[in-house]
Amino acid sequence: MAMISYLKSCLIAAIWFVFLTFPLMVVKVNTLKNTVEWRWMNMLWVAIGAFILSAVWRWAMERRARGASQKEQESSDSDKKPSLGERLLEDPKLYRPLLGLVVALALLMPWVSEMYQVTIWVFALIYVVLGLGLNITVGLAGLLDLGYVAFFGVGAYTYAILNTRFGLDFWICLPIGGLTGALVGVLLGFPILRLRGDYLAIVTLGFGSIAKIVYENWEGVFNGARGIEKIARPGFFGMEMDISAATTFTYYLMLVMVVFTIFVTNRLKDSRIGRAWMALREDEIACVAMGVDMARTKLGAYALGAFWAGLVGVIFASQTTYINPASFDFMLSAIVLSMVVLGGMGSIVGVVIAALVLNLLPEYLRAFEDYRMLVFGAVMVLMMLFRPQGLVSNVRKTYTHSKKVHAEEANG
Amino acid sequence: MDYFLELFLSGLTRGSIYALIALGYTMVYGIIQLINFAHGEIYMIGAFVALVVSGVLTIYGFSGVSILILAALIAIIYSAAYGYTLEKIAYRPLRGAPRLSPLISAIGMSLFLQNYVLLAQTADFLPFPELVPEFEFMEPIAHIMGSAELIILITSAITMIGLTLLIKYTRIGKAMRATQQDMVMARLTGINVDRVISVTFIIGSVLAAIAGVLVGSYIGQINYFIGFMAGVKAFTAAVLGGIGNIPGAALGGLVLGLAEAMAAGYISSAYEDVFAFGVLVLILILRPSGLLGKAVKQKV
Numbered sequence: 001m002a003m004i005s006y007l008k009s010c011l012i013a014a015i016w017f018v019f020l021t022f023p024l025m026v027v028k029v030n031t032l033k034n035t036v037e038w039r040w041m042n043m044l045w046v047a048i049g050a051f052i053l054s055a056v057w058r059w060a061m062e063r064r065a066r067g068a069s070q071k072e073q074e075s076s077d078s079d080k081k082p083s084l085g086e087r088l089l090e091d092p093k094l095y096r097p098l099l100g101l102v103v104a105l106a107l108l109m110p111w112v113s114e115m116y117q118v119t120i121w122v123f124a125l126i127y128v129v130l131g132l133g134l135n136i137t138v139g140l141a142g143l144l145d146l147g148y149v150a151f152f153g154v155g156a157y158t159y160a161i162l163n164t165r166f167g168l169d170f171w172i173c174l175p176i177g178g179l180t181g182a183l184v185g186v187l188l189g190f191p192i193l194r195l196r197g198d199y200l201a202i203v204t205l206g207f208g209s210i211a212k213i214v215y216e217n218w219e220g221v222f223n224g225a226r227g228i229e230k231i232a233r234p235g236f237f238g239m240e241m242d243i244s245a246a247t248t249f250t251y252y253l254m255l256v257m258v259v260f261t262i263f264v265t266n267r268l269k270d271s272r273i274g275r276a277w278m279a280l281r282e283d284e285i286a287c288v289a290m291g292v293d294m295a296r297t298k299l300g301a302y303a304l305g306a307f308w309a310g311l312v313g314v315i316f317a318s319q320t321t322y323i324n325p326a327s328f329d330f331m332l333s334a335i336v337l338s339m340v341v342l343g344g345m346g347s348i349v350g351v352v353i354a355a356l357v358l359n360l361l362p363e364y365l366r367a368f369e370d371y372r373m374l375v376f377g378a379v380m381v382l383m384m385l386f387r388p389q390g391l392v393s394n395v396r397k398t399y400t401h402s403k404k405v406h407a408e409e410a411n412g
Numbered sequence: 413m414d415y416f417l418e419l420f421l422s423g424l425t426r427g428s429i430y431a432l433i434a435l436g437y438t439m440v441y442g443i444i445q446l447i448n449f450a451h452g453e454i455y456m457i458g459a460f461v462a463l464v465v466s467g468v469l470t471i472y473g474f475s476g477v478s479i480l481i482l483a484a485l486i487a488i489i490y491s492a493a494y495g496y497t498l499e500k501i502a503y504r505p506l507r508g509a510p511r512l513s514p515l516i517s518a519i520g521m522s523l524f525l526q527n528y529v530l531l532a533q534t535a536d537f538l539p540f541p542e543l544v545p546e547f548e549f550m551e552p553i554a555h556i557m558g559s560a561e562l563i564i565l566i567t568s569a570i571t572m573i574g575l576t577l578l579i580k581y582t583r584i585g586k587a588m589r590a591t592q593q594d595m596v597m598a599r600l601t602g603i604n605v606d607r608v609i610s611v612t613f614i615i616g617s618v619l620a621a622i623a624g625v626l627v628g629s630y631i632g633q634i635n636y637f638i639g640f641m642a643g644v645k646a647f648t649a650a651v652l653g654g655i656g657n658i659p660g661a662a663l664g665g666l667v668l669g670l671a672e673a674m675a676a677g678y679i680s681s682a683y684e685d686v687f688a689f690g691v692l693v694l695i696l697i698l699r700p701s702g703l704l705g706k707a708v709k710q711k712v
Contacts, residue, residue, distance in 0.1 A: 019493070023461045023490065024464070027464050028533065029464050029467030029468055029471075031538065031539050031540075036467070144516070191693065198515055199651070199696055202447060202644070202651075205644065210689050213685055214686070337519070371527075373523055374523075374528060376520075376523060377524030377526075378520065379520070380516055380517065380523070381521055381524065384514070384520070385505050385506065
């Protein structure tokens with residue numbers, strides 16, 4: 001009997017979604033030629049898809065509700081068994097060989113594959129660093145930044161302008177790009193410090209869009225919508241390199257960058273400011289009441305997040321040798337944000353994995369590419385519903401004390 | 413003088429569209445403190461449904477005003493259905509979750525709906541049929557104000573008056589005000605809070621659909637991305653008027669529309685969007701509670 005009502009509700013959901021999608025999925029009208037195309041097959045697909053998905057949805061929702069009540073019971077028992085994922089991250093015997101394998105593969109990659117593959121990986125690694133940078137702002141400090149792409153653009157344009165107009169070298173521009181990004185981050189962060197989370201999101205979204213409009217319309221400096229071309233590739237002590245050698249070189253450079261970023265964020269996480277960020281994320285009022293300087297902490301998060309974006313912006317410009325405003329639109333911010341969300345806010349390993357998966361999957365599954373943003377959107381919703389802590393949840397350092405010792409102390 | 417009047421009226425027209433969308437933001441924010449990021453997409457879907465319906469009806473030989481009414485009605489029904497479903501799937505399960513979660517879910521939904529329309533229809537701009545006929549009595553002032561503008565102004569005025577009456581005098585309006593003031597207390601007095609929230613989303617979506625149909629026939633073309641900018645600007649309008657405040661949203665929309673039209677007319681139209689964002693940032697810094705809003709102290 002329960003089964004029948006279950007199927008009935010799935011059927012109702014299917015009918016509802018057929019109704020919802022009818023004018024957009026089935027009808028396609030050409031107002032110029034006055035013709036209508038009826039795509040009845042789509043209706044069938046929607047019906048089947050909605051039926052199956054609603055069955056899965058119901059099951060997942062039930063599981064979620066059960067999980068919530070189970071968790072309450074579990075939290076009373078202090079010790080629980082770590083999952084395989086947690087063990088893999090914490091036990092040196094398990095993660096060291098794995099890490100070694102990853103490093104070896106990463107180092108060998110350019111020698112065993114074509115240049116096209118290497119280029120794809122360079123971009124994937126750029127996204128990894130962007131994800132890790134945004135992870136500082138969003139994941140650690142809890143400041144939802146929807147205009148992250150603005151800082152990326154600042155870095156890229158800094159290098160493009162300094163290189164094409166003043167002939168400055170890549171290696172000089174790399175730190176300049178990062179610092180300019182951080183500076184812009186502080187400048188933008190300063191007026192919006194007092195804003196609460198959701199206002200902050202919309203203001204940063206505004207800044208991101210303003211940056212793009214300025215690149216597009218300020219012909220004198222940014223060369224408008226035509227963009228800037230003939231940007232130099234990175235050199236290495238004056239060595240002449242052709243495109244493929246330069247790409248390989250950029251690949252290794254990005255590898256170093258990724259390792260450097262991971263190292264820095266990892267150290268930051270357990271530092272004084274990192275703990276202040278996390279406290280700020282959890283409860284702003286309590287955190288300020290404990291004596292944390294809110295302005296400095298928030299600006300620090302902004303500046304550091306923006307620094308990485310500026311840095312890889314320089315590398316991005318040198319890799320593509322051509323930039324235009326279209327590269328820096330809201331979609332990029334959204335993609336990077338969905339990486340952070342999928343990977344688990346604050347979790348370094350999670351963000352790295354998510355960035356690689358979300359970037360390489362559309363490259364290798366070409367059929368998937370059109371649906372890329374659709375899936376990203378769905379991923380963000382589903383993650384928030386069913387696994388808000390991300391794929392690899394951020395394990396925070398905790399101090400453990402055993403009850404026995406405590407009891408003895410109390411007796412003595 | 414004519415130029416100024418033209419700008420003024422186009423600003424007013426634009427402003428009333430912003431106001432219609434802003435009302436949806438403000439009502440939702442007032443009740444569940446969530447920026448409904450996907451609200452702009454509901455507006456876009458309303459415009460698209462109206463386009464599809466009017467296209468089909470034109471081919472099957474319907475004429476002028478009957479197309480306008482049918483297209484608007486169906487667009488309203490669909491937008492309401494989308495708004496309701498959106499809330500049920502993406503926001504209702506997240507009630508009581510940390511503040512960031514529903515916001516990210518809303519951004520995800522916005523991306524999803526945009527790309528759904530992109531894939532189901534097309535990425536190109538589609539020409540929107542002229543649904544509003546040219547009125548003869550508008551002839552003498554046609555260089556200042558078109559018939560479409562007149563229709564927009566009248567429709568939005570009627571809609572906003574209707575909304576005010578609904579909130580002030582009906583049972584559900586009373587329930588909405590009670591929920592806005594104190595959700596827990598409202599629930600204790602027997603108000604079905606979930607239903608009130610659903611109704612709020614439906615009303616907001618209806619307003620957005622009306623805005624979508626009006627804007628489509630005014631500007632003459634739409635694509636899947638129009639909801640993004642309109643959404644951000646309408647949100648600016650809502651903040652400008654004081655978020656959560658219904659007359660504030662209407663006022664904020666009109667002020668923003670006028671200011672934008674003046675800036676575009678007298679300064680530069682390339683930086684039109686920058687101007688709207690500039691207003692948003694300034695308001696948030698100088699007077700975060702908005703023009704009509706009351707400053708709320710955060711309680712611990």
